[in-house]
Amino acid sequence: MILSMTGFGRSEGVFEEKKITLDIKSLNSKSFDLNIKMPSRFKEKEFEIRKLLNDRILRGKVDCYINLEMLDNVTDVNINHELVQSYMAELKKVAGDGPDFEYLKMAVRMPDAISSKSEELTASEWQFLKTLIDKAIAKFDNFRRTEGEILKEELQRNINNIEKYLLAVEPYEQVRMDGVKERYRKSLHEFDQIDETRFYQEMAYYTEKLDIAEEKVRLSQHLKYYTEVMTEEDFNGKKLGFIGQEIGREINTLGSKANHAEIQKLVVMMKDDLEKIKEQTLNVL
Template structure:
């Protein structure tokens, strides 16, 4: 879910930049920083980002400035200056004072005649329509999603390598299983020879316990289910739609089977292989957090 997208437009009237950053998050956590004249567009922008990005801790910064030339050419409000000058000229006439250049300078000092930069940008929406700026948001979102897609391709390769490693370890367990069973059989035969010599030996009860013990040692079903989960995980990771939650669930089921194999194996070699499988599975789970 990590991503970055930026879009910029420079004209003789304004400079506009939309920058979007995204980090991992289970839900969409969106933070907007908009110029004042776009505050009424916040809901529209939120809906647009939510539909496009789905999840992630997202920061969107919309920067809007006007070039210095555009700010300085209109610093003087001609209508306000003319109105102020004529008003002062009329007052001077009533007082019998001759209007001069000082009258013009006095008019320039009156409020509203010379506009500050903030006053000039107070209502830029009159000059720049939202429809002209909206494509910048779309462009930044497209760049961010392309960033995510590129990262996702690399991430997919990495995750599949971990899954393949689990598959190899499972094959090692499968190859070692006959040896494990033989070791268990030998141990049982040794114990059996000792127990049958005991005066209170109950053959029926012993047979029931042996069957129960052997059933608990059988890991065939767990191996079949685990290999099935591995295949399903590989298929799901290549799906075009968001599948992060499904992958997390499959990984959870994989962990369940691995734990059961470890608890039933009663064999040091298998236990070591199970530890390695758990390590690879943890790597898978860590990277799943980066997938939508």
């Protein structure tokens, strides 16, 4: 089964007048590369959040954003009124009389004048956040499956194209070998004496050297294997990449042995589809 490395999932909910929104998105990567942005309130659980995401997402360049919004004008900011007034009084002693507003602006910048409430993250809130993470990952997985189906159709289309071009090579094979033999025969006729035994030995050598039967068989096998792995195995992106490399080797050898204009054209079209396969395979989980 094909899963795309590109994914997106969002979940949100309200816990005790706090709205929590969680977004997960990913692009392709050779490994699991996670970037998390979250409020300081949840920092103590960063390791657990990373593990939850790593266990389920497996691979990709992943961004996770957790946003916290206080509802009904509830705020987690605490102003130390007594300390601010004390700062203002001391500033007046030093600077003399002046507008209270100016002293207030200076006082609120002083240490500990404004702070966040030190309410600890409760077990029930952490459980609520984990539930949101699970929901976001579930949507993320659905996105990957949908994208994977589109990828599979594109990959299969390109594999089918290469198979079609490979079958189109066959009509040119005998014509190609007959042309090679005729060229060698004409070249040898330019000499006064021809050793027929040597001629046929040379022809056997070049016939074997230019034979593409093995390359055709191996290429056909690799194409079938690619389809099998794509259809039957999970988390198959790296394996498909390796098979794609083997397909490329056989196509290149086919091209180097072709020695025929029409076969060369077919090889070029095979390479074009193979490049598309390589690009698409990079996005397979």
